[in-house]
Amino acid sequence: MINASAAVWAEGAPTLQEVMPAEGVFSLIWLLIALPLLGATVLLLGGRRTNTWGPYLAVLTVSASAILGILMVVGLMDRGAEERSIGQSLFTWVFAGQFEANMAFQLDQLSMVFVLLITVVGALIHVYSLGYMQHDPNRRKFFGYLNLFVAAMLLLVLANNYLLLYVGWEGVGLASYLLIGFWQHKPSAAAAAKKAFIINRVGDVGLSIAIMVIFVTFGSVTFDDVFGQASEVNEGTLTAIGLLLLLAAAGKSAQFPLQAWLLDAMEGPTPVSALIHAATMVTAGVYLIARSNAIYDRAVWAATAVVVVGLITIFMGAIIGSAKDDIKKSLAGSTMSQIGYMVMAAGLGPIGYVFAIFHLLTHGVFKAGLFLGAGSVMHGMNDNVNMRRYGALRAAMVVTFITFMAGYLAIIGIPPFSGFWSKDEIIHAAFERSPIIGSLAILAAGITGFYMTRMVAMTFFGKARWEDDAHPHESPKVMTIPLIILALGSTFLGMALLFWGNIETWLEPVVGFSTSTSPLSTEAVIAISLTFVIIGSIIGWISYARREVPIVAPRGSLLTRAARADLYGDAVNEGLIVRPSFWLSRLLIWFDGRVVDGLVNGSAALVGGASGRMRRYQSGFARSYALSMVGGTVLVLLALVLVRLS
């Protein structure tokens, strides 16, 4: 499928940037993390006292981080392109023998865009949550968890070594766990949270082992040491590292085969879905791959695996998104699919990283907008998530409708909305690598058009199929303002980043960039993909806006049923892993009780039994005692004589 030698891949690979000392505003890198961490600490330990002002504190800390982030990006822009990598080391963290990992941060162009995404989108979602969670008795905890998440995510992207990254990596997992299970009294939420954590742990195993391989290979886990010497390491090792990191990325970013948790994660409150399970955390896998570009660039097969995983997930997500009636789950399927695009792009090598990150940013914004829009809809519909009970909501919730439409147009890739620019570039890069990949990407774009149109049609158009007690209304300002901001982002961010921000040149020093030499012209790609998108949208429109949408879902085709069952991801996990685990558990419990402990108790019983039998020889008759003495004498004499004879 891919016909490229390592040499080709290395073309366009970046050279290692020199790390600058942290001065001025950059001496506060640690504060980026510390602020939300402080917020989380105060809120989580403060108890009920923080009920009133706690949420505002949370908003404040994240906003402060966001402002700090903006100051830093300004600072970075002021510097020359070669001085934009800044390191700050606090103290030596884990050390023994040759191993050393520091509590140290690295702010460069890649981390910077993530910092902005996390803090700005995070701040918006915090604000939105002020309204969304207004009536929840535990909202201070909710904000505490959100702050914790922001801190962990920032740690993840700011760490200067893999081990510290791992802390952020599991930290966001923890925050995700806490937030998915926020409504703990719902067994489904608790189960979903646990599932997310455990599946993520599988990915973490990959990251753990990757770090170990990196250490035994490079003697260090610091990014600079690793990337600077990647060329001296043989391809096999790099491939192993790449595959392990891919496993990690698949876990965090809900890629095949570890995708099953994301749909269940929608049990969490909607702002969580927007922040963590759409905009930021799930993109950590893409960050990891892009960050490790020096490794993938020299490990073609690992990169290929990345592409394959991405492609599979694009389709899985799209298909699942097409069949779900739950608006959040449909969006979750879409998220999987879109992240699949990013992962695939990241697997394409230097031509793809930039666009992976680009799409990540635009997606972060418009998907957050879509989720928050969905949340706004639910807010107005008594928390009903079933799109079959929506319909014709465009009049009832105007702001929500308009902002949602901006996100809709962005995600399906209609110019000039931001998704168009990023997705188009990815498809283009895919064509460059291989026409097959490119074609598949275009096909998936068509499906995107279908399911997103279906969603919009079912929600905002057609006839009202509301439940009797539903009184749809627009959400309060505290919710709609973030929606508007995100909608503006959905509309303009793509253009801004591409034309004004020069995203390629910005990121090039970190992830590298090689220009396109595609056989297909840009215009051709745009034309083909737009055609597919429009065809998909029309099919969606015809099926769900023009026709009556039944309140009870029809049985559907085989594929639909499979998609409703998340393409049997859970069934596979259940049958292949969960059930066998419990069988093994039961078997071992039996073994432990009967065999291991049985041997212990059995030996005690053996002594007891021997005792019971032996004491019968103590018959109480003096003459039998005398007999045994005589017997003993004979034995003694025999022993003496035998020893002498031998």
Added chain:
Amino acid sequence: MNTFPWLTALGALPLIGSVVVALLPRSQPRLAKQIALVIALATLAMTIAMALSFDGASTEQFQFVETYPWIPAFGISYSVGIDGIGLVLVALAATLVPVVILAGWHDVDDASSRTTGSVKGYFALILVLETLMIGVFSSIDLFLFYVFFEAMLIPVYFMIGRYGGPQRSYAAVKFLLYSLVGGLLMLAALIGLYVVSANLTGTGTFDYLTLVGLDIDPGMQKVLFLGFFLAFAIKAPLWPFHTWLPDAAAQSKAGTSVLLIGVLDKVGTFGMIRYCLPIFPAASEFYAPVVIGMALIGIFYGAFVALGQHDMKRLFAYSSMSHFGFIALGIFVFTTIGESGSVVYMIAHGLSTAALFLTAGFLMERRGGSSVISDYSGVNKAAPVLAGFFLFAALSSLALPGLVSFVGEFMVLLGAFQKYMFVGALATFGIVITAAYVLRLYQKSMTGPLLPALEGMKDLRGREIAALMPIAVITLVLGLFPAPVLNVINPAVGTLMTTIGVTDPPTTLNPSTTAEGTQE
């Protein structure tokens, strides 16, 4: 040089305290508790003072050494001294004792429990145990170590047997006999070692440093190693010598379990590092594959069995068994990172065990002492603070990065991976199952709808929070800033590596010529 007899004084303080507590009249249970707490805190303060005057850069292997002849007839002396590894374990013991006393304030009150012992007795036993724990970690005479090792059984035996659950006497006897089996095997090996030392040097001795310096015939090493190792493997406990632990843990009070699993069982793994490896280096290497195999089996066996438990305390016991597998793994891979990691893991496991058992203890106290998981549901709703600590303990147990257990676990795995790639990678999968059983427990007990029987359940009180808070803080602080611990452990591990004559496998790139372990 420091002339204050730190270690003797440290050991004597709780002993004196226990005598005082034991001599109080039965009618003064409150006073007994207060005195016990004060003594324990004083011991902790003294431990901190000692730790502060511990010289991390010293070239001496042991500090605060005191040596007085005890039984010269057998070359036995009262010799105590401490290295980094001993220091952190003593500190762990000194930290957990006041916590346990505070947490168990009402555990043995006559009205609330069906135990046979008196209130003051329980606290006196805890203090005796503290003395013995300090002794066992700071002996540098093997005989003295053995005496502490065996004598420790007695207070624990009484703590389980007198203050435990309905099956307590079965559990106590099982614990004692199991331990005695190990102890007597070790005694035989100890005597054998003494005889060997007598043959090699002319006068038999139990002095640690002398014995480490002996050049024992490898065949003899293999025999003697087994005696020591089996005792430690039973104590630790490693698979398949573990079946006493679930019973002991299930039947004892939370505080007893904490001291038993959190500190006492560390004597097993401590013994492996301190005695098995340096004295029998050849045998250790010979048996390493077997031990690593046992450790690996233990990691998964314990985790899978924990996955299916219906009883919280038994679950914790099997989870500990799994964790001990990690510790043993780190010890027997013979890498600096692995050894250091094991020691950190011991500390971490002590803390997380304490958090788990104490929180579960508080929980059970509110439900008539039941430890059956299905007796709980939705506790989070009624007692959020308790649930919060429970979650923290669970996360600590599953080695969440940022907590000290992660530092230990990762170092162990890395150390293993460095030497045996496959073993390290395989063991890493243990973390998934750990997450599965820990979170399954949390999900079943703390989340979901609140059981009607738990309506009106009280949340944690000030005293209980005061007991748990230090553990949580230490777990977190050491997770983010483990340097205070690593700074004292690493030199000790360096000495160990030099003693057993093993160097770390070099990394492919940048193999540093002098690993920290071989620096003087």
Added chain:
Amino acid sequence: MNSASTSVPALVGRFASETPFELPVIDYRLILPILIILGAGVVSVLIEAFAPRRARRPLQLVLVFVSLIAAFIAVIDLAKTQALTAAGSIAVDGPALVMQGTLLILSLLGAMLMAERTLDPSGDAFAPRASALPGSEDEKQFAARGYLQTEVWSLFLFAVGGMLLFTVANDLLIMFVALEVMSLPLYLLAGLARRRRLLSQEAAMKYFILGAFSSAFFLYGAALIYGYAGSIDLPAIADALSAKPSESSLMLIGLGMLLVGLLFKIGAVPFHQWTPDVYQGAPTPVTGFMAATVKIAAFVALFRVLYVGFGGVRWDWEPMLWIVAILTMLVGSIIAVTQTDIKRMLAYSSIAQAGFILVGVVAASPEGLAGAMFYLVTYGFTTIGAFAVIMLVRDGNGEATHLSSWAGLAKRSPLVATLFAIFMLSLAGIPLTGGFIGKFSVFTAGIAAGDTSLVLVAVVASIIAAFFYVRVIVLMFFSEPNDQTAVVVIPSVFTTVALAAAATITVVLGVVPQPLLELVAHADVFVR
């Protein structure tokens, strides 16, 4: 010797002329301790005969304690002596003196237990009149009138005298006589229990019949040895062994039978079966005294025979004793596991303990001797202490020896339960008790002598033994008292002192064993 046809008068004459009969020179200082005790025994008989009934008990007690203390002082006075006397029949040396001192202190404690009479409402532990039929009207009257069988003190003194003599006996005749002087009073004492007299009498009869039976073996063995070596002197036998190593079947059979007699007294398997029956049936103070002391005396004799007399053929007897030691340890420990009577359990325990001490014997080294001596000392004090506790635990029918009566005892009397726990832990060999150091010493000697596998068997036996010792602690401490639970009677000063001394020594020997270790290490040479 081919003078089969020589006439008897001529033979005698020839002896008279060739080896003129010399009166053996006796250094009375060396046997002063024995003389004091035996003399006191004679005085005691006279007191029985002539003193008025009411005065007998005080007089006897004064006599016993004074003589024991005096004898002990005499032993101290002999410290570090190494000498033969009475034509080599008596050897006063390190092991003998150390063990004599121990025996005297243990006898003192034993005497205190026997003197106790506040525990039983009707008097001391002994039948008011042994001749009265159990349960008869006579007996009730004697009891009602407060009669006491003060003859026990005479018997006691003679038994102690026999033991002391046993430890110094350097020829087989003296050894036989000492054996009998020690045993005969004990046979009687075993039958004098105030309560459960049928059991007591049965114990006495079994002890007597079997004891006499074993003495016969001993004696016949001695005769065969005499036939082989031409002498009954142990050093002379040793000389004979090196002079004529061949033609040894007489020697082997003789040695075997000799050992049977000694192993019987030790309670080694398969000559052990009297032990449980006698220990259970005898009055508890007597059991405690006997369990502690007889074993010590017999072990010293065994050591002397094997090391002084038969050291030259150690390769012959070592394997045999090896087997006996293994059997003794295992059988004793295993059978004890299922016992329900505390005295019987301790009897089996004492069998197992004998097995452990035999490990020291098999080592056939000075360390083995020293270790065994240390072990014997700790064993003696622990045992006598344990039986003292048994005396205190009572119900309506006297001592409550069934284990079920001990359930929850710690709640009734924490102090007594703790003391008993200390004794049990010492017997189980837990550190910081004397029993541990004893085991340690003996095992060390065993491993140093190359008997590693024997020590491993000992370890296995220790584990099994630990089970039943621990079980008693479980019963006392971990169970709730029920209506069967016995009460602990407050004893008089006698038992209190004995108990306190036994417990103190048990712990002190565990914590600071060095003085005693030094003592036995310097006393590990037999004079010959």
Added chain:
Amino acid sequence: MNPSNVVILSAILFSIGAVGVLVRRNAIIVFMCVELMLNAANLAFVAFARTSGNLDGQVVAFFVMVVAAAEVVVGLAIIVTIFRTRRSASIDEPNLLKY
């Protein structure tokens, strides 16, 4: 008379005594059998005194006689007491202490 024959005789007597102890039920007779064993030993001592050419064996014999006499006193006392209690001199009858 060859002393070795006497030794053989003593061995036979000893064996008869031992077998008697094992097979006879009457305590008095059992006891007499024990005495027979002691006397067999005496006989051996005397015989060996002759072969070894010193008087030790004969001296032993006298001592043993004295000891045996003492033993008789003690033994009979015990047996008679038992007889008075149980109205039987059977050695098998006192059988309360066992296992």
